[in-house]
Amino acid sequence: MTEEERRAWAYLSRVAEPPNPRVAALAATLGPVEAAERIRRRDLTDAPLLKGTAARHEIDCARDDLEVLDRLGGRLIVEGDGEWPYLAFRSFAGVEKFSKPQAYAPLALWVVGPSALSMVSERAAAIVGTRAATSYGEFATADLAAGLAERDVAIVSGGAYGIDGAAHRAALACDGVTVAVLACGIDVPYPSGHSALLHRVSRHGLIVSEYPPGMRPSRRQFLARNRLVAAVTGATVVVEAGVRSGAANTAAWARALGRNVCAVPGPITSASSVGCHALIRNEAHLVTRAEEILELVGRAGEIAEDPPRPRSELDDLSPDELAVYEALPGRGTRSIEDIAVVAGLPVADVLGPLTMLDIKGLVTQDNGDWKLLRPRVSTRR
Amino acid sequence: MTEEERRAWAYLSRVAEPPNPRVAALAATLGPVEAAERIRRRDLTDAPLLKGTAARHEIDCARDDLEVLDRLGGRLIVEGDGEWPYLAFRSFAGVEKFSKPQAYAPLALWVVGPSALSMVSERAAAIVGTRAATSYGEFATADLAAGLAERDVAIVSGGAYGIDGAAHRAALACDGVTVAVLACGIDVPYPSGHSALLHRVSRHGLIVSEYPPGMRPSRRQFLARNRLVAAVTGATVVVEAGVRSGAANTAAWARALGRNVCAVPGPITSASSVGCHALIRNEAHLVTRAEEILELVGRAGEIAEDPPRPRSELDDLSPDELAVYEALPGRGTRSIEDIAVVAGLPVADVLGPLTMLDIKGLVTQDNGDWKLLRPRVSTRR
Structure with a gap:
């Protein structure tokens, strides 16, 4: 990728709210440099594309964004790069027509960390859940995440408080690979209490975002981010979720993309398990051990053994x-x-x-x- | 029923290990008095029937057994009585050929208590589980049993320590109907710590047994008893069960008899929930509220409302x-x-x-x- 192309991709990554399939189509047809130039000059015939890029077409902070990226030691990856998880994102091809507005592969990803996303996503599980985790939920998360990390499964989550944080921490604690997919720029310490944790993730695993540096998170960005968490993993495991939970949204993406949906049961007295029980009723796999998740994301033949059964x-x-x-x-x-x-x-x-x-x-x-x-x-x- | 017939049924109830379909067939053909007389005199051509009644044919303590029954204010019921749960036991007709040796309707039942078994079984749920219940399991049992009893659903269980006892107690506590199906005689205080509880059940609900007075429980009797718990209810709810549990056997009977099988989830860290999670994986309904069980055992239209969902x-x-x-x-x-x-x-x-x-x-x-x-x-x- 030339520096000119890189700057064009950075510009395109900000000029419309991602994912924008029309920007992606233009870049695929004309190449990123020409596509960026046309958008900048309003030299477009496509009305929705004109509308989608109207507000931000004059903003070009690509040079600054790339400087931030370079300072963090990160890279901007797009389709065609060796690190692009091509297979993971191909699943969007099937859901674009009938699913939600965000049902598209990303245009470009800002990533920081030593792991390669394409490699990681071949053997990865998402572990997600409520920010209002109970100590039971944090324990169950740590237990499952550690069990998977020890079996070389990457742990993907959203970097949030509660279950997400417990999943990243457990993977780091046993030298596993963990990936935080953010709903904000890779340089934005969100949530603020996790800035040290996210830094550790960026040093030992991977920080991934569809949003350019400096972008603050918002509700629609969380919903769009959730689809990437589901897409780059073979299974989404919801450990604790209330009646309303972003984790249920990630699980819905996993289902739409043909990924496995798993949920961890908990006490019926716990509000933080209500969402998990609803998922299990709705055909999510009930999982209690890392081995059971490994069956879903591992190679053929990695089958969970039954736990020992007392005999008389x-x-x-x-x-x-x-x-x-x-x-x-x-x-x-x-x-x-x-x-x-x-x-x-x-x-x-x-x-x-x-x-x-x-x-x-x-x-x-x-x-x-x-x-x-x-x-x-x-x-x- | 004449006194002579009653004494014949009491004799037949003890002369072979129940359920014995050959004794039942003989009684259906010849009537109980003639059937008892032929067995007593060894006037039989059927070799398995001769063998099955060989050890006990000379023992006739029917008079004593009926005296015990009368003293307890109980009754001996058989097919044809108004109280006989004919519909409940008809399900055995479908499973006799291919299922376990106990897969037969009972010959006669010894019952004590003010409720009528046929009425009770039209709107009843079995709540069963491990004797090694946790405080969580006892709480969940009490919550579900009380919720069902308040909606006029009879609670059927096995009178054991742990989940069974909690289910009976919760039903009694809210003036509901509860039924204990025993693996021993109705006069045998088993388990001994539950003699007061079983007495209360016999005063306010029903004690039911296939075994004549004085019989001590044994493993095969527990397995035979479990089929009756499943048969007289519309759903079997397992609240807590370890890797090996009698509750799983009751659930298997419920499935074989075409009844609903339900299980309550619990923490994945609890050995007492392992059996429930296995059942849910094996297509048991995951239940968390009494209303969800009512949907399965109540009248058409008694549908559980969704719990309130916080809105933004x-x-x-x-x-x-x-x-x-x-x-x-x-x-x-x-x-x-x-x-x-x-x-x-x-x-x-x-x-x-x-x-x-x-x-x-x-x-x-x-x-x-x-x-x-x-x-x-x-x-x-």
């Missing part, structure tokens, strides 16, 4: 053996005839099971009668 | 109005030209939205410029 010695007994075992008294002995009555089996059918139980070390003979060899295993399940 | 004044703004609103500074004023640049709208398109926002009481004019009328509503969601 009685599991392998035949129905008659179990009936005979249970017919023996907790203390003392019982005759074969009495065992038969309690077990409801003919006397002739009691000796076989008794012998098998004897071999298994559960019962023993005592003066012709029978007794338990050890205290009874709990038979209730 | 910004919800009804058009995209341009929102962009203009967000383009105003938190403090101070801004000119129409500057608003246009920040919002990314042509100057000509800014005045309309400003006027609408003025009418809605969100912004006001100030010396030709514009400002927010009140502190900004949070625009993040």
